[in-house]
Amino acid sequence: MGASAASAQLAPEHVRARSPHGAAAAIGRRAFADGRVRTFSFATLLAFIAYVNVSGYAHSFPTLHDRLTFVRSFGDDASVRLFYGQPYDLLHVGGYVAWRVGGTGALFAAAWGVLAAVRALRAEEDAGRWELLLAGAVRRRDAYLAALAGIGAGWLVLWAGLWLGCVGGGLAAGGSAYFALAALTPALAFAGIGALASQLAPSRRVALELGMVALAVFFVLRVVADTSSGAGWLRWATPLGWAEEARAFADPRPLVLLAPLAATAALLWAAGAIALRRDVGSGLLREHDRRAPRTRLLSSPTAQALRGERGSLIGWLVGVGFFAFVIGVISTTFQTARLSESIRRELARFGASLLTPSGILGFYFLFFMLAISLFACAQVVAARREEAGQQLETLLSLPLGRRRWLAGRLAIAIGGSAALALLAALLAWAGARSQGAHVSLADMLGAGANCLPTVLLFLGLSVLALGAWPRATTGIAYGLVSLAFVWQLFGSALGAPSWLLGVSPFHHVGLVPAQQFKALGAVLMCALAAVALVAAFALFERRDLTGE
């Protein structure tokens, strides 16, 4: 008796076969839907930033003379290239946008690629859902390809967002399409890296770490290529460099895009080959599942949380320390060419002169403020994860109060933030001093300390989210920081009135050491943070513990 005849007998009449590709389609839709909040937020952000830069360019640099001066000074500065990358044509709006939006956009797109791939592949497997799917009527290969298709659909959303932002601002549709493609190719290559990491790593966490280390390495390669003379060839060694070499709006070289496409295909092929051969639930890298007990950092929930966050804290310290030193070193390289009046106005928007090392440092500490705020949010998200995973239920059934548990988590966030701020200050100072710049250690320590009120405010708001809307903690925490920062950078280019700009906490910080410390803003932020924390504790103590 054939299998189909047997199943026809076993299953009653009304059990109809859905489409033969039903399982794969469902997996693809799931992969897309899982990341939709992140994808659509990022796409909206890309659209907004592109739009603001397109429409702001003509306003900031009305004449050719303005643009030429800008090219000679600002655009050629190493500290600016560090984040934005290599400019090819700053005399036209397209080239300017490709540089200003493309460089950082490519970096964040790369991070998106890693996250999307690890989420769709390794996280699903970690949670045991992949096993469930593969037990259904779907081949491994089709399941893998379907998950990739889900990621691909997310990528198209990003592409559409960036394209719409450019076209909405007034750039040509064709050129914008090419630019969006070029700027977002790193997302594809890094999705490949994330897919490969998902096959190698035995867990979601390790896969993410592998992916992020790869991103850090390729970013450093791009930074070296863009900031050191004679190292431009290094751009060919990193997907972030390929995005630059595509030279959108300046000197388009579409053939360059074959490099990321080929790399993506090779990575996905390799990942797929491993995925088809290995056991479900394992990784190629074996993790040691047995070890003699290590009893350090087990004395309290706080110690144990620190034990869990140790790796991530070290990663943050290394990353922030490295960039602080680099920024210190290049803070002296600014070309002091003559600047036109309109460029002065443009720079004044940042609130500081970028002509001196302390000006550059003050400006860049705004980014450290952002980074450390994100670190603090990540700590709140980790606390939330302990609750969502129900480990907190086990802890709180012991003689341990909620307040003590949450206070311990806060102590780690605040202590870690202070350590990061201090390290950034010390290494930026060391970097600047190594180039003979006149920057005092006290000033730099002030710049570090100046980060903390903002960090505390975002920490307070994240904990408030944990207390009031636990399931939305992650989105609220990261969302508020990102929105506030983007609004501070680009809100003024939209011509927003000052009271509206003032909703961003970043608007109220003095760019120490270039500017005075703004005591009022700092005190207000600390006070708001305190209110948020008090409310958060009260809410957290009164609510039910909440799972996923």
Add this chain to the structure above:
Amino acid sequence: MEAICAEGLTKHYGTTRALEALDLRVAPGEVYGYLGPNGAGKTTTIRLLLGLHRPTSGRAALFGTDAWRDPVAAHRRVAYVAGEPFLWPSLTSAETFEFLARVRGSVDEPYRRELVERFRVDPDKKVRALSKGNRQKVQLVAAFASRAELLILDEPTAGLDPLMEVAFRETVHEAKERGQTIFLSSHILSEVEAVCDRVGILRGGRLVDEGTLEQLRHLSAHTVEVTFDGPVPRLPELAGVDVAPAGESALRLEVSGPLRPLLAALAELPVVALTSREPSLEEIFLHHYDVSDGRVGG
């Protein structure tokens, strides 16, 4: 003072009525079986008892201390085994024991070693690599080794193999001999029947029956099976007796109330065999869930 005391304990999640006006008293030294199918409100009850969720109304106390108001004091005398054995994936079993013991502040180490042997826990293996049953064993060892006065166990044997089920019962008996109180939520009737002094049956968020097994049996129907010589004769209508055929020449009768009228009626008939037995817990349980109607309460 009762180990567990709940008065009018009620919990609504939005429009879902998870628990309605629960009154519950568990005396020290008692092993209390808390029975109910999935979704009846067992885990909700436990979370309210432990002060992990906030009662909509009513109150719950462990040894006289309200666990919502003062969880730290209440939990000093309590150990809990959660229904879902989520622990810290990166810790080994031994590290988990150490961590939980330190947070609790006390542990009986020799007994823990004994339990690790008994439950065959591999102390050096990371929780991440353990199956659900093995993670459950880690929770059980940690809870029993605490020697807490009250053990609250939420479906503790889900995922355990029969050998470990035996080890679990042995450990419960030990705890009982020591005078520890045990609150055992379960839907495994044989387990509850084997270890519990008193049983509460939960249905749709309400406690529908409670008592010792004897009391519950007394209230429920006896099952009488009668075999006749030849085809089944006509039986007179009797109050409190449900009749069901059990083959060509046999009947199964569910008798609630006294047996005497039935025996009198049967005396006139050609009976060749007659068995009478008390209802099993399963029958009591099913009786409360109206399975004949295909309905599971609430």
